[in-house]
Amino acid sequence: xxxxxxxxxxxxxxxxxxxxALAGAGLFLRGSVWQALALGQWAxxxxxxxxxxxxxxxxxxxxxxxxxxxxxxxxxDRERLPLAVFLAGLAAITLLAANFSRASLAAAAWAEGxxxxxxxxxxxxxxxxxxxxxxxxxxxxxxxxxxxxAPDVAATPGPSVRIRxxxxxxxxxxxxxxxxxxxxxxxxATLLLPAWGAAHLARSLRGHLLWSQGLAVAGFLIAWxxxxxxxxxxxxxxVLVAIALAGLARLSTRYRPG
Amino acid sequence: xPAILDARSVCLGFDRPVLGPLSxxxxxxxxxxxxxxxxxxxxxxxxxxxxxxxxxRGQLALAPRxxxxxxxxxxxxxxxxxxxxxxxxxxxxxxxxxxxxIQRLLRQRLDQMSGGQWQLLRLAxxxxxxxxxxxxxxxxxxxxxxxxxxxxVRADAIELIAALPPGATLLMTSHDDEFLQALQLxxxxxxxxxxxx
Numbered sequence: 001x002x003x004x005x006x007x008x009x010x011x012x013x014x015x016x017x018x019x020x021a022l023a024g025a026g027l028f029l030r031g032s033v034w035q036a037l038a039l040g041q042w043a044x045x046x047x048x049x050x051x052x053x054x055x056x057x058x059x060x061x062x063x064x065x066x067x068x069x070x071x072x073x074x075x076x077d078r079e080r081l082p083l084a085v086f087l088a089g090l091a092a093i094t095l096l097a098a099n100f101s102r103a104s105l106a107a108a109a110w111a112e113g114x115x116x117x118x119x120x121x122x123x124x125x126x127x128x129x130x131x132x133x134x135x136x137x138x139x140x141x142x143x144x145x146x147x148x149x150a151p152d153v154a155a156t157p158g159p160s161v162r163i164r165x166x167x168x169x170x171x172x173x174x175x176x177x178x179x180x181x182x183x184x185x186x187x188x189a190t191l192l193l194p195a196w197g198a199a200h201l202a203r204s205l206r207g208h209l210l211w212s213q214g215l216a217v218a219g220f221l222i223a224w225x226x227x228x229x230x231x232x233x234x235x236x237x238x239v240l241v242a243i244a245l246a247g248l249a250r251l252s253t254r255y256r257p258g
Numbered sequence: 259x260p261a262i263l264d265a266r267s268v269c270l271g272f273d274r275p276v277l278g279p280l281s282x283x284x285x286x287x288x289x290x291x292x293x294x295x296x297x298x299x300x301x302x303x304x305x306x307x308x309x310x311x312x313x314x315r316g317q318l319a320l321a322p323r324x325x326x327x328x329x330x331x332x333x334x335x336x337x338x339x340x341x342x343x344x345x346x347x348x349x350x351x352x353x354x355x356x357x358x359x360i361q362r363l364l365r366q367r368l369d370q371m372s373g374g375q376w377q378l379l380r381l382a383x384x385x386x387x388x389x390x391x392x393x394x395x396x397x398x399x400x401x402x403x404x405x406x407x408x409x410x411v412r413a414d415a416i417e418l419i420a421a422l423p424p425g426a427t428l429l430m431t432s433h434d435d436e437f438l439q440a441l442q443l444x445x446x447x448x449x450x451x452x453x454x455x
Binding site: 200 | 308310325326327328329330332333336338339340341342344345346348349350351352365367380383384387388391396398399
């Protein structure tokens with residue numbers, strides 16, 4: 001069990017992990033994993049820029065993340081454009097870090113993750129967003145289910161434009177919040193790897209969501225249990241644990257009967 | 259019978275028109291097989307009805323409250339797709355049919371089905387989509403439904419299509435003469451509906 005001082009970071013990290021696992025399952029089902037990379041990178045760029053300008057981090061990160069998502073949604077290219085946008089974000093952070101000392105510190109914080117220093121503000125943000133995610137879950141699922149159909153067409157009406165925009169805004173907010181709390185590499189690992197591992201294990205959409213949660217939470221707990229006693233930064237440990245768990249999930253299907 | 263689909267001098271395509279002008283009216287409750295050689299525009303017409311292709315000129319109108327479902331000619335499956343047959347029917351707004359062949363697929367993952375099973379499931383979903391609505395409001399578009407059907411599921415597919423409730427309108431394309439014959443559909447060559455001149 002974490003000590004009292006670490007209860008808040010532990011709670012914030014766990015809640016964010018669960019939200020990110022849900023977002024990751026959605027991105028996997030939509031086939032939009034490259035978009036997540038680009039979006040996360042620009043959320044981090046927004047955070048670094050905010051530190052240079054002495055502006056609050058969250059609105060700037062959300063604004064840049066939202067702008068990137070709007071750009072990516074307008075294009076049918078699901079690989080090259082997101083990759084180019086991701087690289088542009090990486091370049092922007094590197095340039096900012098090279099020219100401003102504050103940016104250099106902020107970039108390091110986004111890369112390593114600041115989970116151990118998460119305070120009540122992060123915990124409340126994670127709890128509030130978790131609650132919003134619960135309330136939106138059925139609508140998010142509807143969008144992701146409908147995204148599977150094309151080129152077939154259902155006779156029932158698809159999700160409204162309002163619901164689709166809500167889903168996009170929710171994804172942006174989830175990735176920005178996750179990157180802020182866990183650090184960019186850990187957030188992306190939580191977003192992408194549990195959903196990929198779960199896709200090997202699940203027998204249905206519901207199973208995919210549950211396995212994604214299970215793998216993400218297990219990864220968080222294991223990484224927490226390893227990084228604290230060994231005095232290691234949390235984010236890289238989480239990345240390695242998430243890779244190992246996803247790899248195990250992949251391997252397990254080879255030895256599954258039937 | 260009033261027309262459920264009424265096309266008047268329509269020119270269809272994607273970025274530019276490639277078919278038309280074309281005029282046809284499909285009466286409500288009929289079962290049509292649209293015939294014609296490859297590339298004649300049969301699939302394009304079905305896509306235009308569902309809004310996946312553009313109407314560049316003319317008028318393409320559906321009767322009020324029409325609910326349209328489409329089985330596209332092909333649906334490539336992702337290599338890793340953690341959805342079950344039941345998930346697919348749910349996504350299509352279809353209740354699982356009582357048909358035994360479909361019941362067997364409900365718990366199976368989509369990426370682990372054979373090509374024939376996948377086609378059969380998609381067909382069942384397109385036929386049952388919004389099937390709680392009055393049949394008269396339903397327009398079912400099937401683009402080459404006999405594609406990928408192996409001998410094991412071919413009879414199931416014919417059975418499912420033949421079981422459509424009276425009043426529902428069916429418009430399908432197929433190159434498979436035996437399949438069309440088994441369903442006893444009215445055959446209409448698309449070329450006959452191209453406007454003269």
